[in-house]
Amino acid sequence: MKYLIVALVFFSSAITAEPDQQRQQELRNMLAHDCGSCHGLTLKGGLGPSLLVDALENKPDAFLVHTILQGRKGTAMPPWKPFMTEQEALWLVQKLLKSPKL
């Protein structure tokens, strides 16, 4: 039951925090072109690794959100925290896990 509540809280916060349409468009553009400059326009990887579903599905959301916001030390991945909120990073992660089409 406790887990259910946690899950519900998490789920509903994710829903209520969904960025508005214009911001979604900006985030999609950022993903395709700015993230895409290393991960590829189709996100199948370049100098950076693939961001397609099969590459991400076994990694916890929290880890992926942390990677986006804080970057990864020792790699070329920079922190994107100055440019998006935690909710927006989570929205991107859910987007990436749901479908390759943005």
Add this chain to the structure above:
Amino acid sequence: MFKLRLLAILALLISHNAQAELRATGDLGLVIERAKGSALIINTTEYTTLAKIESLGDLSHASVVFSRDQRFAFVFGRDGGLSKIDLLQDKIAKRIIQAGNSIGGAISQDGQYIAVSNYKPGGVKVFSTETLELVADIAAEYGDKQLSKVVGLVDAPNHQFVFSLFDAGEIWSVNIKNPKKPVITKYKEIGKQPYDALLTPDGRYYIAGLFGERGLALLDLWNPELGVKRILPDYGKDDEKLPVYKMPHLEGWAVAGDFMLIPAVGQHEVLVIDKRQWTLVKRIPVVGQPVFVMARPDARQVWVNFAFPDNQNLQIIDTKNLAVVNSLTPGKAVLHMEFTPRGEHVWVSVRDDNQLVVYDTETFKELKRLPAEKPSGIFFSARAHKMGL
């Protein structure tokens, strides 16, 4: 009489036809539209778009080289696509998918071969320019039979291609005089994560930028037996490394007299190197992480664009004083610049504004804006006759 008249008509038809079809290619260029997988053929004298070539695949990080007769452009796509475009007929002459994930390419000194550097499978493939048939396949093998991503591929004098292995930290040169038996020379432990490289315009020095550690790796092709040496090993070592939101590119190497200007990595600076001793002589502060640092053909000016989030800017350095003399804001997401062959104009791609902007490099006045869909790389046919491009 009838015969004569027929001849006259024929002659008229032929001359008319010839007039309609005649097109020189020396002032043409190709602009990559990265999101749509298309490219525009443009005329740099008339500022016009002549044609749009479609179905070129995934063109993120696409680059272009030209055949020495300047008739054909070879487009290297991210998806491993290699397309040969006929600039006279506005069409794809031939297209192949040669790998799974690709980053760039080069054309050989004699114009006979096209080399492509691949991420997956890591290596270099060499093709006939004429037919796009595979003539050599060089796997970038290192360590325990691993394959490295290959970056910084250039052509060099004496039938060579030179490139860097990102994962292995190596530089290889390949002589392809006999493409059936390519002669490979490997330089190991040149530094961590070479991310891109360039060849000086005289074809002598190959220099790879390092992401994984400080400095650059230098190979003197006049003295290859001396091996690769590290230059600027200490630069900025006491400074905090700033995040890099887009990898700098080293193509368009800027050499002005004895000085060479290159983008710093993780510092908002352009570095000035004295190439007689390979020492750092100046760090020029700029507004962001530089991506391209490109010299006007006469090298009096160096134009610089920037990584996200400062990519609305362009800054111009006067090489006489080694200082920024002008700053422009062409629009949202300035991705690339290309100078006309003698440098009176520069063309700039502005991705998020869907525009190409042409500037006069003497007055910095904007001359023209042309529509283009998410434009990225701009490549003029004058590259056909430049080493390392």
